[in-house]
Amino acid sequence: MNTLEKIQKSLDSFSKSERKVAEVILASPQTAIHSSIAALAKMADVSEPTVNRFCRRLDTKGFPDFKLHLAQSLANGTPYVNRHVDEDDGPDAYTSKIFESSMACLDAAKSSLDTQTVNRAVDVLTQANKISFFGLGASSSVAHDALNKFFRFNIPVQCFDDILMQRMSCINSGEGDVIVLISHTGRTKSLVEIATLARENDATVISLTAKDSPLARESNLVLSMDVPEDTDIYMPMASRLAQLVLVDVLATGFTLRRGIKFRENLKKVKESIKDSRFEKPNF
Amino acid sequence: MNTLEKIQKSLDSFSKSERKVAEVILASPQTAIHSSIAALAKMADVSEPTVNRFCRRLDTKGFPDFKLHLAQSLANGTPYVNRHVDEDDGPDAYTSKIFESSMACLDAAKSSLDTQTVNRAVDVLTQANKISFFGLGASSSVAHDALNKFFRFNIPVQCFDDILMQRMSCINSGEGDVIVLISHTGRTKSLVEIATLARENDATVISLTAKDSPLARESNLVLSMDVPEDTDIYMPMASRLAQLVLVDVLATGFTLRRGIKFRENLKKVKESIKDSRFEKPNF
DNA sequence: CCGATATATGTAGCAAAATTACAGTATTTC
DNA sequence: GAAATACTGTAATTTTGCTACATATATCGG
DSSP states (O other), X not given: OOHHHHHHHTGGGSOHHHHHHHHHHHHOHHHHHTSOHHHHHHHHTXXXXXXXXXXXXXXXXXXXXXXXXXXXXXXXXXXXXOOOOOTTOOHHHHHHHHHHHHHHHHHHHHHHSOHHHHHHHHHHHHTOSEEEEEEOTTHHHHHHHHHHHHHTTTXXXXXXXXXXXXXXXXXXXXTTEEEEEEOSSSOBHHHHHHHHHHHHTTOEEEEEXXXXXXXXXXXXXEEOOXXXXXXXXXXXOHHHHHHHHHHHHHHHHHHHHHOHHHHHHHHHHXXXXXXXXXXXXXX | OOHHHHHHHGGGGSOHHHHHHHHHHHHOHHHHHTSOHHHHHHHHXXXXXXXXXXXXXXXXXXXXXHHHHHHHHHHSSOSOOOOOOOTTOOHHHHHHHHHHHXXXXXXXXXXXXXXXXXXXXXXXXXXXXXXXXXXXTTHHHHHHHHHHHHHTTTSOEEEEOSHHHHHHHHHTOOTTEEEEEEOSSSXXXXXXXXXXXXXXXXXXXXXESOTTSHHHHTOSEEEOOOOOOOOSSSOSOHHHHHHHHHHHHHHHHHHHHHOHHHHHHHHHHHHHTGGGBOOOOOO
8 A cells, every 4th residue: 555645544553753753754755755764853853763663663674665665655646556437537537547557457467477388388389380360359359460470470370260260270270280269258169169179180279368267278378367357348458458468478489489580581571561651751 | 757767768878887787777676776785786796886876877866865766766657668678588588578568658658649639539439420440461450459349339330451442441431431540650551542532532530640640641630659669670569559558548438428328238249249158157 | 009088996984874772751550 | 559561762783875085997199
């Protein structure tokens, strides 16, 4: 919790002298963080150890540590919290909230991601004969994005967002082929079936989905992320963002694994689409 | 400016030893603020005064003052700096870097976005007879995502990622129709042509693209975001993320504008796809 | 290429700040 | 009202950060 709020809240539990300290700090926190313990003690008209004890009472290691905590809580409000959009939010408010929630979600996703699995996934991908990305509904855009990224590596790669095509492609796959399934919930029936089918054909299945979901159980490798999501009214957006970043991580890992000579390829692809653009003016 | 970014930005202006300090701090700012000057000096393998000088160079009064500033910048806006992936980064390193860069970009995008224009865009969208989302290449996934979101509002909406279809659809559009064009650079020839064509047919053109680009000049409404991007080797990912969030913002604005009765619709759509999923087990 | 100047880095001693131990004072409780 | 407990302050100790100076490294003009 915010340190400043904490002080406010526990005003009652302080002793007489400690409250003096609290009041001085609350009156002017900015001054407080730029003062020494001696200066603060003088302002509150107490002794230095009292200030120190005050800090300890707030679960800090001492005065310097306390100042650090206070400084953090002074820095503009609480930043990346999952703030919900209200009925009566103006454009300014809901824009900020959505951007900030998105960032908060990415943060959560990042820390829940297992990098060991990422590494193994990259391993599998680099050794694949053919890579297929499958997604349905909202997840299909992630699959498309993945196609776009891996296409540039100049390896056989495909993407389907159609149940039938997925099924057909799956039947034709075999050992050495990697199928990447993308589903937020991991409960979309047809994708789970695809996973089973693929494994029966000895293809490797990597899924970007929820932990412990039916799809996860049918996969060889599961890349799961815990993303706080309010799916009630506003759309399941956060998980998609996280998945996109994850795809980027995989593509980056792929590039790194393949080494420098490979990066030349990317430049070539870039050059080749240059002609379809207006040249950037030289200011 | 954010202290952490400041360090990142002025990396070049530091001397050899000072850079060592900078790197140690960037690698783990949280550790840095909880260390003494001696500990930090040891970590960076430099002398204590060097650390002190480093602090002074960043316009702080000294080490404790520097820690305060750093602490604030960690709590405050962006704890995330745009860190580039290195050749020899392990899975752990590049995963963190990509996630953090993504967050930093979203933050930058957020602050460069003009909410007034957002509001007007929402206005236009709510009054549209038909909404079309066009994108090419990487941007097509954003268009698809937009389709997915706006489709649930139960209004005529379409999406094309093919030049011909875009052109054909464009010719059939007229007053009251809104065309949303998505292009990171705003220099893709065919999209610029589409914009011109659409306006000739009295359709309204909203573009999610770069400021002052050819596409921007041909549009009625421009939603531009400044996103720092290293397009050299790794893919133009950040802008897409930002665009996705922006689409989410638009969809949210749309929902809010339409009011509560409308939100019921979303729930209905959600229910209708329930059957295609495995039920979540009740733990 | 060399010496001279400027710049960068480290060492050692010093000043200050924070913490601890201890002692005195107020407060509570029986 | 006395003993116990909790609170607060003084003084000593330790830690921390800073300054002055010395050494090393780099830069530049001749």
